[in-house]
């Protein structure tokens with residue numbers, strides 16, 4: 176499949192610049208997920224790749240060829256829209272075969288293709304129905320089927336699951352993951368849901384305010400976020416942030432703040448040393464806090480439990496640490512009473528430090 | 538108990554004035570006309586003095602070649618006018634449905650003809666069609682084309698052109714509104730699926746606009762059967778009977794030939810024709826609603 180390369184892509188609406196130089200290189204057959212909060216420019220980026228929006232500056236290369244002046248139909252891609260964008264007056268079969276019929280493919284080939292795709296998506300019984308006669312989930316499948324029947328080189332998805340209820344969304348997410356393994360195409364997927372991003376992506380691109388914040392594998396982004404935004408955006412429940420300061424003592428390098436005084440691990444300490452006495456933000460994921468009554472003070476946080484949210488095997492505790500609130504994930508069997516003061520050991524590899532001025536990782 | 542009855546009657550009480558006005562203003566004249574159509578009635582008589590002749594007026598009319606000719610003129614006028622207006626109106630809407638600067642000014646200009654009083658339209662076109670000093674023939678002469686006998690041998694074509702000029706805007710604005718309410722993402726999907734501009738029009742835009750187009754066409758058809766002023770001013774039905782549409786013939790039968798009964802019968806023929814179109818329009822919208830309902834219930838059962 177052709178590789179896609181975005182070169183310094185800029186988009187302006189009138190005087191307002193909404194994308195400020197997007198630079199992105201996607202590998203062959205990669206599942207790329209653009210993720211970010213509402214209004215960050217994900218859809219705009221995707222629609223520029225599709226050819227539905229003009230490129231203000233920069234260039235899009237598909238298979239090494241500049242395409243920003245080409246019509247959508249000449250870019251060899253298929254797209255699934257958030258509202259599905261089915262043709263309301265055509266039945267499912269005709270919806271799925273529209274592109275092939277425009278290409279004047281032989282009828283036998285069209286029928287066979289539609290039948291095959293419908294079978295994989297469980298749509299065989301609905302081929303004669305109009306979109307208005309289908310439920311939301313079925314319409315979603317038809318939209319997916321329409322893209323699959325095309326056999327295009329690249330698939331674009333703009334929040335395809337966001338109109339479904341939570342259960343169906345989980346189910347479709349799994350099916351999508353299966354499908355992406357099977358069809359082996361370039362996929363670019365836009366979502367604001369970080370769980371979708373983490374589970375589906377080969378590469379995640381986190382966007383914010385028209386800039387790319389960071390890109391990499393889900394693991395890279397989860398373990399080594401480059402700034403506070405990425406750290407807070409990925410992971411559920413989100414990372415805890417505590418204001419503190421880096422202090423060098425005889426016993427080692429500490430990050431110290433209201434209600435905590437933690438010794439940094441050796442690796443982290445070596446880096447942090449250069450930032451001695453600097454105001455920083457300490458980030459710790461809820462899953463990096465482990466209930467341990469015996470932990471020493473310099474490797475643990477002591478927290479007042481305020482609320483406990485039971486979510487099954489795990490519970491999320493909302494606690495207080497000085498002025499800040501901290502969330503902790505614990506096994507639901509852990510005996511916890513509200514108002515109790517508990518000690519949690521901090522995973523030394525789970526401590527993230529960010530400069531308080533520019534919020535960049537240290 | 539009394540309160541409950543009063544409550545139930547309230548809506549009817551609110552409707553009563555409207556119903557009374559409807560009966561007086563609409564049904565009474567209509568009944569009068571139907572009643573009159575069964576009589577041999579001269580304008581100098583009251584309706585009571587006129588002799589009852591049963592269906593004679595209707596039968597006479599049916600065999601009257603002049604009436605038939607007039608009916609033919611009306612039908613072909615309506616047919617050509619509506620066909621051309623639909624094609625041009627929808628075509629213009631498809632052409633002008635884009636966001637280019639100055640487009641809104643252009644759209645406003647296009648709907649101007651509709652806002653001019655019909656009598657003025659008639660006068661304007663009569664001058665433009667004038668055989669020697671009219672705009673058209675002067676222009677034709679200037680560029681070396683032969684003159685056209687607009688309101689003479691080509692009278693029907695000329696009035697059709699004038700009507701198209703006046704009423705195409707109606708179709709244009711309704712089609713434009715329909716176009717702009719089409720689902721945008723479906724059109725984008727079609728572009729990605731490889732549809733050219735034409736293919737989008739044929740496979741997506743027109744089918745989705747069809748319900749609006751059908752109703753618009755029927756409305757125009759009903760209106761086209763009732764034109765009077767423009768033709769009256771331009772040709773008075775001539776030359777001969779060539780542009781004498783039914784409305785004109787009805788008025789002449791009543792005033793010139795002084796046969797109110799026959800005129801009433803003719804009106805009733807026209808009424809039946811119009812009723813047919815009106816009912817089909819309602820039937821069509823009703824069918825649309827039912828289909829929408831059926832779809833909705835089908836979806837709900839599924840979920």
Ligand SMILES: Nc1ncnc2c1ncn2[C@@H]1O[C@H](COP(=O)(O)OP(=O)(O)OP(=O)(O)O)[C@@H](O)[C@H]1O
Pocket residue numbers: 188193211212213214215216217218219220367
């Ligand atoms: N046609 C337009 N004219 C002006 N500004 C626009 C237009 N379309 C989008 N924008 C702006 O561009 C920015 C990015 O929009 P975009 O639709 O790409 O956001 P998004 O990341 O997809 O958000 P969401 O998750 O809500 O869909 C937004 O701030 C939006 O206000």
Ligand SMILES: [Mg+2]
Pocket residue numbers: 217218219
């Ligand atoms: Mg969006």
